[in-house]
Amino acid sequence: MTHDSHEFNKLFCDTCKQNRYVGYLCYMPPLKDVLPSAGDKVLYVFYDFETIQTTRYSDKAALHIPALVCLQQFCSQCEYAENCVRCGKRKHLFWTDPEGDMLSYLCEPHPWANKIVAIAHNAKAFDLHFIPNTAILLK
Numbered sequence: 836m837t838h839d840s841h842e843f844n845k846l847f848c849d850t851c852k853q854n855r856y857v858g859y860l861c862y863m864p865p866l867k868d869v870l871p872s873a874g875d876k877v878l879y880v881f882y883d884f885e886t887i888q889t890t891r892y893s894d895k896a897a898l899h900i901p902a903l904v905c906l907q908q909f910c911s912q913c914e915y916a917e918n919c920v921r922c923g924k925r926k927h928l929f930w931t932d933p934e935g936d937m938l939s940y941l942c943e944p945h946p947w948a949n950k951i952v953a954i955a956h957n958a959k960a961f962d963l964h965f966i967p968n969t970a971i972l973l974k
Contacts, residue, residue, distance in 0.1 A: 871950060878922055878948040882906045882937060883956035884965055901965050904933040906940075910948070921947055934969035 845854040850861040871877045883905050888897035906927040913919030922945070929936035941951060955962035 871952070875950050876910070876948050877950045877952055878908055878910055878945055880906060880908045880941065880951060880953045881956070882953065882962065884933065884962050899961075901933040902930070904929045904937045906937060934965045935972075938966070938969055 842854050845856055846859075847853075848855045848859065848861045855861065884901045885903040885905070886899040887902045888899055890898040890900060892898060906929070907925055908922060908927070909916075909925060910919060910922040912921050913925070916925070918924055927937075927940065929940070941953065945951065
């Protein structure tokens with residue numbers, strides 16, 4: 836269906852490019868798998884959260900609270916080196932405020948880089964869930 840074809844009680848969705856019933860909730864399309872171009876100066880960051888479960892919801896459920904985030908980074912010049920003149924120390928540990936300290940570190944100026952690619956150890960099921968709440972609070 837196109838933007839021009841009209842159907843009663845339907846609206847054109849700019850996300851999925853189809854006519855949908857009023858109230859339909861469309862989701863963002865997935866990102867395309869595109870590698871950075873040769874001209875991009877990319878800082879790659881890999882991270883993993885370690886949590887504790889001291890706050891109980893019930894006898895069977897507990898709240899996961901980040902206690903530590905381990906982060907490793909590299910750029911195109913130091914992929915196999917321990918430390919780099921360009922991007923600095925390869926390994927970082929954040930204990931005090933793991934989510935906030937990691938986000939603050941990633942938001943620091945990296946004048947040589949025009950992109951930061953952050954990859955979580957278990958983003959689909961776990962590690963990514965801590966980031967949005969903290970990012971909203973830091974706003």
